[in-house]
Amino acid sequence: MPHILIVEDEAAIADTLIFALQGEGFSTTWLSLGQAALEHQRATPADLIILDIGLPDISGFETCKQLRRFSEVPVMFLSARDGEIDRVVGLEIGADDYVVKPFSPREVAARVKAILKRMGPRAIAEPASALFVVDAERVQISYRNQPLSLTRHEFRLLQCLLEQPERVFSREQLLDALGVAADAGYERSIDSHIKSVRAKLRLVAATAEPIQTHRGLGYSYSPSHS
Ligand code: CA
Numbered sequence: 514m515p516h517i518l519i520v521e522d523e524a525a526i527a528d529t530l531i532f533a534l535q536g537e538g539f540s541t542t543w544l545s546l547g548q549a550a551l552e553h554q555r556a557t558p559a560d561l562i563i564l565d566i567g568l569p570d571i572s573g574f575e576t577c578k579q580l581r582r583f584s585e586v587p588v589m590f591l592s593a594r595d596g597e598i599d600r601v602v603g604l605e606i607g608a609d610d611y612v613v614k615p616f617s618p619r620e621v622a623a624r625v626k627a628i629l630k631r632m633g634p635r636a637i638a639e640p641a642s643a644l645f646v647v648d649a650e651r652v653q654i655s656y657r658n659q660p661l662s663l664t665r666h667e668f669r670l671l672q673c674l675l676e677q678p679e680r681v682f683s684r685e686q687l688l689d690a691l692g693v694a695a696d697a698g699y700e701r702s703i704d705s706h707i708k709s710v711r712a713k714l715r716l717v718a719a720t721a722e723p724i725q726t727h728r729g730l731g732y733s734y735s736p737s738h739s
Contacts, residue, residue, distance in 0.1 A: 515629055518559035519543045520550040520576065521591060522569050530563060533618030537626065547576035554584055561625055565591040574606055581607040587628045644739045645675050656717045666691055667710050674724060674734035683731040707732055
């Protein structure tokens with residue numbers, strides 16, 4: 514579930530946003546100060562930040578500028594009036610979108626969805642390329658710059674998960690990826706391959722859980738747990 518940080522000093526506006534975003538299945542945190550938002554983002558990064566420009570402490574512009582020193586999180590500005598922000602300035606300091614008050618909370622939620630969808634490939638490309646490097650020709654995967662010693666099945670399994678971060682693959686689909694016919698006996702073998710891949714990943718990073726188990730469904734690769 515994507516997490517949205519709302520930085521807005523007017524409670525009524527924040528409330529309508531929280532309502533609309535939660536209705537779309539997002540989880541939310543609401544803060545009213547720019548400085549608090551920066552601290553929050555350092556400690557527990559949100560997937561997207563909705564940032565009011567007129568905040569009581571530091572402006573949304575300044576908040577965004579400081580944010581960009583350590584985070585590439587998508588930012589959507591809330592502007593009190595048309596003309597307060599021009600698109601060029603907003604984009605120059607690293608915003609991804611902006612809306613002018615009064616806005617329709619549902620429209621904001623729809624735009625948040627669109628940004629996250631658009632960001633998908635970037636979010637995947639950045640952490641994934643840093644954390645995992647797949648060399649299909651050599652049948653080799655590196656994790657945190659360390660080459661993994663994988664069997665052919667393990668390689669194919671991990672490659673399949675890495676190609677579509679956050680997608681939950683059923684055991685049957687993973688068997689398919691291995692080119693093995695799906696039947697009851699083989700589905701268990703996916704579990705043992707996964708177990709073995711996890712053990713090898715743990716040798717590199719003991720506490721990370723890049724492969725997530727979804728009970729009754731299957732497995733996914735989660736960059737945020739890597
Ligand atoms: Ca304000």
